[in-house]
Amino acid sequence: MKSIKKLLLLCLVSIAFFSCKDTKKESQKEIKEVKENPKYSADWESLMNHKTPEWFLDAKFGIYCHWGPYSVPEFESEWYAHWMYVNKDNPEAKDGKASSFYEHHVKTYGPLKEFGYKDFIPMFKAEKFDAAEWADLFKKAGAKFAGPVSEHADGFAMWDSDLTEWDAKDMGPKRDVMGELSKEIRKRDMKFIATYHRQWLFGWYPTWDETTDASDPKYAGLYGPKLKKGDNQMPRSMKEIDKGIDRYYPLADKKFNDEWLARLKEIITKYDPDLVWFDNKMDVVSEDIRKEFLAHYYNTADKSGKDVVATYKFYDFKPGTAVLDLERSRMKEKKDFPWLTDDSIDWNSWSHISNPRYKSTNRLIDFLVDVVSKNGAVLLNITPRADGTIPEPVKERLLEMGQWLKVNGEAIYGTRTFEIYGEGDAKVVEGHLSERKNADNTAKDIRFTTKGNILYATVLDWPADGKLNIRALKANSDVYNSEIASIQMLGSEGDLKFSRNEEHLSITLPNKVGDHAFSFRITPKE
Template identity: 60%
Template structure:
């Protein structure tokens, strides 16, 4: 028996040693990463919410305050020095203790997002200011050790998942490179003891806002720190979606590929499918989901895409002089994007103390009411043969949304699901009748109409198909205040 036991042990050890190590599915090269397939659950996702919130919310004055406060001659610098003092004595770091978040409640926020109709939600994990919003072991400059003394990323992860939504984190750290004038010894940003927040020393003029190609690129140390924080976020919180701001192309290509391979391989270990987004040229086409910023497509696309937009026309973070978009504009934007195979990630603007402005809450809840009534024409839908019709012309391009006019009743968008066609009129026709030109007699798409109804109304509607189009008589009363959904059998 002793010899048999030794023999079996030898066989077991030999077998174990001969086993090949587990080969990960994705390698850190674009060819391998293009094997990625967008999950079906993502194709069902149409609306998400995130929020810019951090020490930069404290001054509540202008967007990008943390950058412009250090620029000579800038009005924001003039305001800062008049309000808080010179930059040697009161720099950006001194806003951190003022970022108290005493009214922050992750569960209340997540419930609001759910009530707004969101399917995915989450925080900006780190903005261009270099302050981490999680309990990081890689930097002391984080929300668990300073400011609120809370792990915001974890609290939101737990609350969002409790509401049954997918969890997204957004990451902007690449913007930190030369965000602050670390070359300027007359400010606190030039003091090496604050390099953990303000970033490494860079020569004056290394990177300017708006330039397409920087005059200098981050070194391997900065690149590795960029990657290490992402890996820590993955290990700690297992996000379903990781979203990136633009200008990620300043990060070494090797590090971008290492991140993406690690994220996708981690997802395999977690036993779930994940989504990563990128701006044009920051990752290889087909390796992740394309994201636009304050803009949309003018035509339907064969691939799923995302656009991020803010509830405030002028700012991503809270400012006292906020200029809020109307609920009508927000819903029309969502409908148009969905009809073209896209999804919307809407940014909101909490105050530094953790309050969500009443104007923001009002709009979110109005969107939620509309989606509760009309969501079947949005959630889980797919594009139809054409995205729509009407006079509205969409201007494409980065930050182009302000160039697009308001929609009218004749602007109609189509979606489909489970054999149903939805025609969504973006306003109410003055005479109570809508002509859908796409569905005129002899059209190549559909000619057999059994019934036409409006979501939120009990009765079928009168309709007539002519050479001009499918003419639908609207009900006498509106079922809601915004876009109106016709369900066509």
């Protein structure tokens, strides 16, 4: 009997052993299949399955900066690197006249054969750059994501690259700017972003012009491929852009495409950005390469269990595969998809210049409130000096925004849209680079956001008569039919008196708190 029991026991152990072994094999097989069968393939249909992460939907506000060798001359704009080469013989010369940049450059620095853009790099020392100080400022400003321009159209990489010597670690500052900022930004619980303009390098410099240093093959690593005179000019009209017509010609060759992608992959490998932002003109790069980038980025994040965002302008990615980004503009109506807008703190430039014209804090806050009410987020560009210091007027505006968000952030962060974005007299002009056409807001302009069953109404200026009247929330409103239990103004204690009639909801205002937009929390009855 004991022999039979022993035999049965041995059989059971053997079955369990081989069963466990088989289970382990199946588990390893599944892991292998996940690695060999990535979630996303490099086609638009597959990439459409990528969802915008909750952290981005909640964040609403980020900061980045145009900072590089183009910051040294401090003249007119960050496009100095391009326009400094536009002499009277350049196809882009208007009316046969050299650009003001060219005239300034030759007068200040000498002929382009002797002093080209490359010669600004040793002058870009960033000797006062302090990544921790920058990150502290971004945090105090209320930003939830931040980072530098990784590489602008000038072709100079702001990271420690193994692919080129023309980078901030090997030249200029001789520091890994992206590495230092990524560490300090994440340390303060903000998401790290990388922004990328390299596609503009294809035709940015007149590599055909033998009278300049840009034609010297010795500097091709910075100035890019040799093109013919007249190649790759700017679009003839914005109407062509809006229609999606190919804007640049010829398209980039395989070598340029491969390096464009290789640098992006290096950024992802070394710095693991939570968001990769792109400037436009990606249509000069092969569509297959663009799809390959998105698949690589999304799959890399998926393997590590990370939620990431990529952005695009115009038609550079297929809608739904990434987040649409506008430039110096906004939507006039609420959208059912999340979007981003990048805008600069300076009306005239994206980089530091000697005669800046900064936007007021009030304008920056009103812009943020309006964008968020329409399902958007703001990426605000700031303008550090070449030495790495941030101008005091820029600091002041960021800190004022941060103070406002400390009081009113409840109506911004983590919110979602209401039935309508708001009401008021302000009319938004849409379109690329249209922000100058939009007037300042008044006390008649009110914007809505929601969080759960709470409704927030933010008025963009203080009503002079001590009453805030909101037409959209009148009695028997089509968009808000809940009974109201209480109303408070953020930053002020106590419930406010209110009444509703067939014309509007009328709120009796408390003492004024702050100098900019004013947010009200409206709680419905259970």
